[in-house]
Amino acid sequence: MLTDAPPRKANRAGFLESDRIRTLDVPDGGTLPVTAKAIDSAMKSAKSTDVRLACAMFLNAASEFYKVPTCGIRVLAARPLRVRESWSTELFGDYDPETMLIRVWMRTAVRKEVTSVGTFLSTLCHEFCHHLDFQRFGFHDSWHTRGFYERTAGLYHHVRGTPPKRLFWVPVRGGGGRWRIDWPRTNRSS
Ligand SMILES: [Zn+2]
Numbered sequence: 001m002l003t004d005a006p007p008r009k010a011n012r013a014g015f016l017e018s019d020r021i022r023t024l025d026v027p028d029g030g031t032l033p034v035t036a037k038a039i040d041s042a043m044k045s046a047k048s049t050d051v052r053l054a055c056a057m058f059l060n061a062a063s064e065f066y067k068v069p070t071c072g073i074r075v076l077a078a079r080p081l082r083v084r085e086s087w088s089t090e091l092f093g094d095y096d097p098e099t100m101l102i103r104v105w106m107r108t109a110v111r112k113e114v115t116s117v118g119t120f121l122s123t124l125c126h127e128f129c130h131h132l133d134f135q136r137f138g139f140h141d142s143w144h145t146r147g148f149y150e151r152t153a154g155l156y157h158h159v160r161g162t163p164p165k166r167l168f169w170v171p172v173r174g175g176g177g178r179w180r181i182d183w184p185r186t187n188r189s190s
Pocket of ligand 1: 126130144
């Protein structure tokens with residue numbers, strides 16, 4: 001995980017705020033974990049219509065909890081190698097703030113293997129957090145800040161029922177204000 005570099009002038013305040021907000025409230029009940037299990041079962045059946053329905057249940061429940069408009073979902077087979085994208089780090093999904101549509105790919109482009117459920121759910125949480133940046137936090141852009149990754153991780157661990165990890169960051173040398181996860185330290189502490 002690598003953060004974006006801070007923008008120079010425009011939107012800098014939004015970027016810093018995104019970086020600062022490290023936690024995200026999660027629902028008390030098990031609605032999201034239950035829908036995540038439905039996604040898992042649907043992926044095992046490998047039917048993209050079932051996966052789409054389960055994802056839509058998940059996103060409806062999450063949008064209701066965060067009091068944001070529901071985002072659309074499209075589940076696609078293999079990701080085309082050339083696809084226009086707004087964020088360069090996205091491998092398995094993307095989000096369009098104009099149409100509020102999340103697209104996720106069930107298979108990797110090169111080997112055509114089904115994405116693991118962990119990767120798939122982590123992608124879904126990641127794209128949904130882009131949606132929250134615009135619709136809940138009112139940012140004018142959605143950056144990959146330390147806060148963004150930590151909010152995403154909090155949501156992911158909630159839906160999977162796994163204990164959240166504390167993430168440790170180190171500045172990227174010569175990276176213009178970018179950070180990356182210090183994995184040895186992060187793994188040691190959990
Ligand atoms: Zn992203």
